[in-house]
Every structure is written in C-alpha cells, then in structure tokens.
C-alpha cells in the first residue's frame with residue numbers, strides 16, 4: 001500500500017508545486033508588462049508637463065511593486081525589488097521639482113531599465129497573502145481602469161498575447177481588492193470580478209472580437225460591484 005501511495009503523493013505534490021510555479025511566473029510576467037505600460041504613460045505625462053498625472057502613475061507603480069513583492073517572502077526577493085522601488089521614488093521626487101526638462105526623462109529611463117531587469121528575476125520563498133492596496137481606493141480604481149484599457153487596446157490591435165498579460169494583472173489586482181472589505185457582498189463581487197478575469201485569461205480563442213466580449217464581461221463585473229458596494 002505504502003509503496004503505491006507514496007509515489008502518488010509525491011507526484012501530486014510535484015504537480016501542485018509546478019502549477020503554483022507556473023501561476024507565479026505568469027503573474028510576474030503580467031505585472032511586469034503593466035509596469036512597462038505605466039513607464040510609457042509616465043513619459044507621456046512628462047511630455048505634457050502634467051505633474052499630477054505623473055504622480056498618479058508613480059503611485060500605481062508602487063501598488064504594482066507591492067503586489068509583486070507578495071509573490072515571495074524571501075529577503076532576496078525583497079532585495080531584488082529595491083532598485084526598482086528606488087528608481088520610482090527618484091522619478092516621483094524629480095516630478096515634484098517640476099516635470100520639465102531632461103531630468104525627469106532620465107528618471108523614467110532608470111525606471112524602465114529596472115523594470116526590464118525584472119525579466120531575469122524570479123520570486124523566491126513562499127507566496128504571501130494578498131493585502132489591500134496602498135493609498136485611496138479611487139486611485140487604485142484608476143489603475144484597474146487603465147489596465148483594462150491596455151487590454152482592450154492590445155485586443156483591438158489583434159495582440160491577444162499582450163491583452164492576456166494585462167488581464168493577468170487584473171486578476172492580481174482582484175486579489176488585492178478582495179482584502180479591502182470583509183463583507184460577504186464585497187467578497188462575492190471581488191470573486192466574480194476575479195473569475196471574469198480568469199475566464200478571459202484562460203480562453204482558448206484567438207479571435208479578437210470574441211476576446212473583446214470577454215473584456216466586456218470583465219467590465220460588467222466591475223459595474224456589478226459599483227452597483228452593490
């Protein structure tokens with residue numbers, strides 16, 4: 001009996017840990033893509049000399065890095081994210097002194113370099129439980145809004161691979177959103193939202209139009225929560 005059960009248990013454990021690893025790799029790739037998008041957005045706001053918008057973006061970057069950080073509880077992973085955190089801080093500080101000039105653009109490039117460096121890093125240690133996003137809810141909602149917009153834009157361009165990456169970030173944001181309130185209505189709304197994002201991320205379709213319908217379903221789940229909250 002033991003001879004049969006033990007290998008089975010080991011197989012189950014290995015498969016489960018591989019699945020967890022794959023899930024973590026996918027989530028990390030998604031969050032990295034969102035960070036790249038935010039980096040590009042920050043440069044546009046700098047070009048427009050719109051300080052407040054740049055600061056909104058740096059706060060969004062902070063939220064995404066916090067979520068990325070929960071992917072592993074090891075000191076090494078925390079340390080690995082530190083240069084990116086510092087780069088974002090540097091960009092934020094530069095914009096506070098006025099967005100004009102090459103200085104801010106230099107800071108954006110530093111952020112971009114650190115985001116790109118993330119591609120070679122893997123979270124280590126055990127995943128940590130999701131926690132509520134820093135700052136006010138409204139600001140977090142703008143991040144959800146811009147990420148859904150990114151997914152929609154990629155789908156319009158027929159780039160479903162990229163669209164799925166953005167949807168993957170929405171799943172991660174959903175986990176964080178869920179922890180904000182403890183009521184049953186809230187949990188159910190957050191779960192429905194997370195489910196809608198997973199349905200889109202896992203859909204086998206390569207048809208942009210069909211994929212956009214899945215994005216519309218995500219949007220509907222956003223509105224469901226807004227009606228109930």
Ligand code: HEC
Pocket residue numbers: 137138141142144145148170177186189190193218219221222223225226229
């Ligand atoms: C589980 C609940 C929940 C889900 C899901 C949810 N939201 Fe929200 N949303 C809220 C709450 C609560 C507020 C009010 C925040 C405030 O003003 O303090 C809000 C407000 C907003 C606002 C208005 C911000 C303003 O200007 O006042 C926008 C835009 C928004 N959400 C976008 C989205 C998008 C896009 C999605 C889906 C991708 C989404 N939300 C999913 C709960 C949710």
